[in-house]
Amino acid sequence: MTTADPRRPATQSDVARAVGVSRTLVSFAFRGAPGVSEETRRAILEAAKRLGYRPNVAAADLARKRASAVGLHLLDLRNEVYADIFAGVREALAPTAHRIILGVARSSDGVGGRGGEHGGTGGDEADLGPLIEARVGVVIAATLIDPDERVRELALDVPIVSVARRVEGVDSVYSDDAAGSRAATEHLLALGHTRIAHITGPYHEGMHARRRAFDAAMHDAGLPPRVVAAPGHSLAAGEEAARALLAGPERPTAVVAHNDQLALGVREVALGLGLRVPEDLSLTGYDDSRTAGLAGIGLTSVDLGAHALGVAAGMAALNRLAYPNAPAVDECSLPRLVVRGSTAPPGRSSSDS
Amino acid sequence: MTTADPRRPATQSDVARAVGVSRTLVSFAFRGAPGVSEETRRAILEAAKRLGYRPNVAAADLARKRASAVGLHLLDLRNEVYADIFAGVREALAPTAHRIILGVARSSDGVGGRGGEHGGTGGDEADLGPLIEARVGVVIAATLIDPDERVRELALDVPIVSVARRVEGVDSVYSDDAAGSRAATEHLLALGHTRIAHITGPYHEGMHARRRAFDAAMHDAGLPPRVVAAPGHSLAAGEEAARALLAGPERPTAVVAHNDQLALGVREVALGLGLRVPEDLSLTGYDDSRTAGLAGIGLTSVDLGAHALGVAAGMAALNRLAYPNAPAVDECSLPRLVVRGSTAPPGRSSSDS
DNA sequence: TTGAAAGCGCTAACAG
DNA sequence: CTGTTAGCGCTTTCAA
DSSP, X not given: OOOSSSSSOOOHHHHHHXXXXXXXXXXXXXXXXXXXXXXXXXXXXXXXHHHTOOOOHHHHHHHHTOOOOEEXXXXXXXXXXXXXXXXXXXXXXXXXXXXXEEEOBSSOSSSSOOOOOOSSOOTTOBOOHHHHHTTXXXXXXXXXXXXXXXXXXXXXXXXXXXXXXXXXXXXXXXXXXXXXXXXXXXXHHHTTOOSEEEEEOSOOTTSOHHHHHHHHHHHHTTOOOEEEEOSSSSHHHHHHHHHHHHHSSSOOSEEEESSHHHHHHHHHHHHHTTOOTTXXXXXXXXXXXXXXXXXXXXXXXXXXXXXXXXXXXXXXHHHHHHOTTSOOOEXXXXXXXXXXXXXXXXXXXXXXX | OOOSSSSSOOOHHHHHHHHTSOHHHHHHHHTTOSSSOHHHHHHHHHHHHHHTOOOOHHHHHHHHTOOOOEEEEOOOTTSHHHHHHHHHHHHHHTTTTOOEEEEOBSSOSSSSOOOOOOSSOOTTOBOOHHHHHTTOSEEEESSOOSOHHHHHHHHHXXXXXXXXXXXXXXEEEEEOHHHHHHHHHHHHHHHTOOOEEEEEOSOXXXXXXXXXXXXXXXXXXXXXXXXXXXXXXXXXXXXXXXXHHHHSSSOOSEEEESSHHHHHHHHHHHHHTTOOTTTTOEEEOSSOOGGGGSTTTOOBEEEOOHHHHHHHHHHHHHHHHHOTTSOOOXXXXXXXXXXXXXXXXXXXXXXXX
């Protein structure tokens, strides 16, 4: 109503002018800083509301030489785990006034090659540039696929909290993937399976704990580990991997998939081939997504507590913001095998066709 | 290496000093503005890289009096539709240098009452405050549940692009919900169902087109519309609604759910009760989520092209940023009914027990 | 209790 | 082609 210029948002100066005090007072009043009389404060707040004044946090950060925003590096929200992590992060950050700024990687999952190989940095490494330029104080990274060493390098520019993956020397909150994967494998082993295959995603350092644990468990059982790499982590990638695996000779009686999406892809193909799950093929996923628990799906999976990881990551980020020099946290939680109907002892009719 | 202060990020001044030119030149060089000799530019860029200089976009925005960030108001990423919309938005924005800043509503879905009823603003209306304080130039809103009038009010403070919902006078990209809902209902009608129930979510203006279309379709068929409101939009909410509906008298032979999650919740309960889908109960969802298409689920659903909506919203946002005074866009797309195995003619054994 | 002044990192006329 | 100067909106000494 009493606005001077219609389009320009009100500033502290406007408020100060309206009340008849200096900008300093307005600034103080807004931050609840001491040194402003109750009366003046009230008048200021009232005028501010009347003028529709909104503090400009960017300007404040600039003046204060601090970074209050947190960056979030998340690639594929369509994978439930990441959505859960995201929900957790948001939950942890909600009570505070920290903005969340999204960062992205260069390319995504699945189809397509690595594109052109420009200069030095190849494929889809993290590009934290935009986040840094936005001056976030810390970035929570849930989908970094760069090698550990590279992550540490990135962390030189901006503090990083790694979620669902451990990176030595960098704040990390994760779940014990080796334990989870081993549990799934041993579950199948205990059921009597001997021809077990593992479907993993594309190779990325720090993302192969599940595969290694599978290898180890098989090795301990004196069985040959069979591993096939899917071209991604999606259901479609799982289907692609499964087509070769299930149609080929020596079909496995059980499959341990790197995640639920991949497992669901395998399931689709298996069912399409007329195979019954679990009678002809036992199947385990990883993530314990909601879909896994649906009637008619009943996918045995490993719950890694994604939401809790997100919350923990959010808190770690807050902590890092408050104590830039605190030692890196290393929070490891234990996953939980959730047995459902997709796993059973191997059928007798395991010979070809 | 040649950094002055180890922790403080390099600034244009640092670069200027290093090269022996003025700050202005550095600024110009970085924006590719004319008026800098090739030689100088190269020297500047080289020094910048050496010093690890990163432009501070916040400071730039401040000086330029513009807002280059886009806000994203997204509540529940765990619902695939929103994840898809998000993916689309990101895709549209990726090639540009626009940061995406997340905004949140006050509370979320499902359980729990409306909390205390403070002052004037109740439940979980949008709180665009943080986004405004972050000085975003436009906010893309996919989960606003406020009344249209309120949205228009909000849009006075910051341009809004409404996704998946039409708000007169505000940029809107959405799918024709009435058409989709009617298609689903008529599909069931055509199969011969007469006892059809609709499961809707909590009431919010501008989110009831599906319900109204259901009512209308039933009315046109001369049948009584039966509607039950779930306490949210989640699978759990669907289960809750279904328990009453399926156990009670006059059990419907078909259910039209507001979305897939709700439908899946109904499915769980139905199956748990020993009802067969579709023999005893036909079921339609809405969103055509990936889960709907899985073998063993086969949920008939309505595809609203969430990803495309996201892309369109992103472009609309970009456009709004570029042309603040352009007339509001109103982009309506047509949904597509995807028939799967969850719908069939009503069985004969539709009497009680 | 209040205000003046300097500065955060950057842009944008306007002069040399 | 290059540098000077004045802000952007806000915080923060330091005096009054």
